[in-house]
Amino acid sequence: MVDSTESNALEKSSRVKSIQGCISENLSLTVASSQPQFFDPQPAKIKTIQVFRWNPDKPEIKPHIQTFKFDMYWLIRQSPMVLTALIIIKEKLDGSLAFRRSCREGICGSCGMNINGVNTLACTCRVDDNLSKTIKVYPLPHMYVLKDLVPDMTHFYNQYRMIRPWLITK
Known part of the structure; x- marks a missing residue:
């Protein structure tokens, strides 16, 4: 019994040392290059996502679909949802991407x-593990678009005020 716990302790300490080695190697890689490179023992799992893009500030550029490729490793580290993929794209690939988000829990x-032809919440829609399938993201089809994936909520809020969905005291 004692031998197995000692071997488990040795195994854990060797894992910790290898993880620390990966972290130090990771830090040296990120400092050495202008583009961050991260140590990943697994081969890259590249996922493709196509996003509707439109910027009213640049009328010469018509609405179009932009393709992004990112490593699924980042989703595994955070959460495997489409919203997380969009956040990763905004943070690491294209900071000009615009979309709305708030609670990340499917409530708001x-x-x-x-997403892929279905009106849904990006925070509750999982990214398919099949790397050959492309994710297609568009704004909601029944709303005007302000920029990229941001819909104009003016009409919605006007209707919301009209029906008064709250308690009214006398």
């Missing part, structure tokens, strides 16, 4: 968009 509805 602010991240509503059309």
Whole structure:
């Protein structure tokens, strides 16, 4: 019994040392290059996502679909949802991408968009593990678009005020 716990302790300490080695190697790689490179013992699992893009500030550029490729490793580290993929794209690939988000729990509805032809919440829609399938993200089809995936909520809020969905005391 004692031998197995000692071997488990040795195994754990060797894992900790190897992880510390990976972390120090990771830090040296990120400092050495302008583009951050991260140590990943697994081969890269590249996922493709196509996003609707439109910027009203640049009328010469028509609405179009932009393709992004990112490593699934980042989703595994955080959460495997489409909203997380969009956040990763915004942080690491293209800071000009615009979309709405708030609670990340499927309650508020602010991240509503059309994903692979289905109107859904990006925070509750999982990214498919099949790398050959492309994710297609569009704004909600029944709303005007302000920029990229951001819908104009003016009409929604006007209707919301009209129906008064709250308790009214006398």
